[in-house]
Amino acid sequence: MDDRSKHDHRAWEEVVFAARERARTRQALMIDRFGLSGDVQDEWSMDDARITWSRAGKVFLAGRLTVIGSVGIPRQSWLRTWANESPPPAALGDIERVRRFGEENGYPVLPWPGFNHHPELVAEARMVAASVLDAEGLWADSTDDVQLHFLVHDVDPVAG
Template identity: 80%
Template sequence: MDDRSKHDHSDWEEVVLAARERARARQALMVDRFGLSGDVQYHWSLDDARITWSRAGKVFLAGRLTMIGSVSLAQQSWLWSWANDSLPRAVLGDIERVRRYGEENDFPVLPWPGFDHRPELVAEARMVAASVLDADGLWAESTDDGQLHFLVHDLAPATG
């Protein structure tokens, strides 16, 4: 039996608050610094864990993706990417560090393979993952039946 202290909700709230502030600042910087507003198109790939942005057909920015997890709207559930055997290894990046961080700090949400979809809890998990993995930003893709959530890393202007 594990004798470590039980989850301290106030500790979790502090971690989430710090992660939320960090994510907001990083996200704003990413959008502003690289001009990711307006008529910007993007393309992403799970297979090579890459995302690119283009304007008028010309790619101007590239980055690496780490999939955080996914939401099934039909099942109203969240599944961490580290618990999803169907994903390519490349897109998992260092997501296992988030699970371990949860275990080491007694934060139950992070090491659970999945949980009931509650938008605020999903947002908290995403922001803490971004903080733990020192992401440049967050990215999400919605489909008719779900949502895919990513971290963006290693942003660099595209060359030639």
């Protein structure tokens, strides 16, 4: 996308508003419905794009992940998953649809491979990605040098 293309900021704000409302509703529903508060631990794997949640060492819930981006902790820069060579293909899911949605609608923040970390802009990009890919929820986790941002799909209780 040509960064000089005309950007309709009002249209972007409308998309963000709708995505934010959708994300809040779906996130709250996911947390309430599946009991994802309190003493819950999560474990995820990018190799198979899966996340599980457990309580007292017993897994009770599983879902599929799409890694949407990362924030480098020392440099504070946002990097889109599709612009990063390290995630395995399974973790990318349909993330390419988010980039195309941005290109087709003139929303440059979505097809940019990365940018200096601005918390509100990262939040907007995450919520719009969740809307475009019909995610059940958003999840994030930090390692020593990076904060990873995920979409959560296909959440199901684990028989135990």
